């Protein structure tokens with residue numbers, strides 16, 4: 001599969017002057033609940049109503065969705081509000097039912113994207129339709145697996161495609177429910193600039209107070225849309241209560257979010273930008289030059305260790321280097337977390353270099 005301008009035609013057809021907004025409850029709970037939310041969203045920037053009908057839950061015993069019954073409610077919400085509809089499908093049977101109820105957009109959940117067998121089954125089931133398919137990232141940070149799932153739909157003849165970034169599972173506790181790992185969608189945009197990219201801040205955040213920040217970051221990174229869980233009474237939602245926001249809060253948020261242009265058009269802006277980018281290029285050259293020089297000395301130490309039969313890893317020295325660089329970083333307004341990431345990568349590469357020298 002290659003990037004093609006046509007990948008984004010379905011999105012362009014919306015004719016929006018703002019990112020696509022998909023909103024609605026985590027789960028369809030009752031007909032009244034879904035219709036009430038749909039009507040509240042009708043007068044916002046929302047174009048598509050979302051609602052989970054079948055809910056994959058981490059543990060059994062929780063509310064697992066109302067099932068096919070909810071599809072009728074979605075259909076009615078579409079008739080009454082004109083909003084398009086979308087739901088998650090996780091097997092061929094879900095697809096058949098969603099198609100019967102004229103759901104416009106089907107999304108593939110993170111737990112489904114990890115399984116090529118199921119993705120293939122779903123791709124076969126939507127073959128021959130003109131449905132829009134949005135593929136959420138797999139739970140594990142694996143870009144090839146994510147794109148592989150998209151490709152299965154493309155190969156089945158589905159051309160209206162897009163991806164949803166919902167964050168990645170980690171064992172460590174972070175401030176997020178699912179770590180954003182922004183570099184992965186950035187890499188994806190580099191390879192497929194015309195594949196619509198939508199942020200699902202609700203599942204990354206896990207709590208409503210950081211949703212706005214996540215959405216702004218996405219717009220700063222040229223995302224094409226937002227999928228936001230919305231409920232008129234979030235605290236009493238049957239699933240994901242902490243991360244849903246009200247349709248009113250969503251409306252306010254879309255007003256407050258700053259939409260950036262992909263490129264600047266004023267000559268003065270472009271001049272200043274070019275000057276600063278030239279400065280960055282020079283500094284990047286220096287960084288590479290210094291890293292190369294550092295690595296040459298590391299090789300020298302490796303040769304010395306080989307001669308004296310001394311181990312590569314020197315924990316005491318390594319901790320001294322780290323401690324000194326954290327302080328140095330502080331003076332240069334660089335966060336400890338960032339300094340640690342860079343120096344751990346440098347240390348790993350030093351070890352690789354010395355391994356090579358010692359085994360030569």
Ligand SMILES: C=C(O[C@@H]1C=C(C(=O)O)C=C[C@H]1O)C(=O)O
Pocket residue numbers: 298301312313314315317318321346347350351354
């Ligand atoms: C370069 C050395 O080998 C390793 C690499 C280090 C580094 O890159 O700074 C530090 C300690 C060692 O674990 C060394 O022993 O000084």
